[in-house]
Amino acid sequence: MFKKLTILMLAVASFCAPAMAETYKVGVSAEPYPPFYTPDADGKWSGWEIDLMNEICTRIKAECVVTPIAWDGIIPALKTGKIDMIIGSMSITPARAKQINFSDKYYATPTGLLVAKGTKYVPTPEGIAGAIVGAQSGAVQEAYANKHYADTAGDIRIYQTLDEELQDLAAGRLDAVVGDSLAMSEFIDSAEGQACCEYKGSVIEDPEVLGHGVGAGLRKEDADLLAQVNAAIAEIRSDGTYEKISKPYFKFDIYGQ
Incomplete structure (x- = not known):
């Protein structure tokens, strides 16, 4: 009888316990x-x-x-x-x-263009003419750069991370980065970003690419x-x-x- 009662109590406890x-x-x-x-x-x-x-x-x-x-x-x-x-x-x-x-x-968040300070580049296909532009692999900005800047930019370089792009921009190996403006904001506001670079604003909207x-x-x-x-x-x-x-x-x- 005790064994049966124990089994019954365990069954009830199991039934009443909250689901995992x-x-x-x-x-x-x-x-x-x-x-x-x-x-x-x-x-x-x-x-x-x-x-x-x-x-x-x-x-x-x-x-x-x-x-x-x-x-x-x-x-x-x-x-x-x-x-x-x-x-x-x-x-x-x-x-x-x-x-x-x-x-x-x-x-x-808008996609924007960050450029080396003192350069003439702006976030339009014509305004990026001749620039070496960085974009992140697999991001919507890569697709945007390939669609809108490929015919006018000097080169589009694809990076695995946004941080790598920003460091190359600061080091003078890029003229511009097309990226998520919020994700770039910390760098833009930093001492390094203020010294090297200038935010030129949002790119022309393209919902098919940027979402x-x-x-x-x-x-x-x-x-x-x-x-x-x-x-x-x-x-x-x-x-x-x-x-x-x-x-x-x-x-x-x-x-x-």
Whole structure:
């Protein structure tokens, strides 16, 4: 009788216990992308997008593990199951949307042109004539540079990281960098950036290439997860959490129009 009672109690306890949280591997670029995400010396990731990811995961009752992936392989990693989501400043573009689903936008940032101080270059195809231009591999800025600047620029050089581009610009090996204006802002405001370079403003809009804001990337078949993420983003936006997360990083609203 005691044995049967013990078994029954264990069964009831098991039935009543809360379900284990889902665990998701969340992909970010393996290269630091401050202020959105960057690792410390121990490999712990922090930044605005990491804070947002943690808030989303809390609201969908999931455990999320930051999983760095080389940017040009991040969509294949999602599609093959190496990661479960991308929360890594990925622009929502028509080309990418053919391969994966995107959540609702959670921020938007203009693409801009940073040039060596004292040069004449501006962010138009004619204004970039003869310049050696840097762009990041796999980023929308690479596609933009190839589409709009290839016929006029002296050369377009592709880099694995934005930091490498900026250092080559500061060292005089590039004339200009076409990049995410928010991601470049820390460098632009630094002593090094102020000494070497000048921000020339946003490029001419091209939504087909640059997209419609940044969203979380998910597999096409994960419709339920997509719905949960969208609901979490909407809550974060509506209850003041978005502003609370953003305040330590930005002095303006990065959500955009």
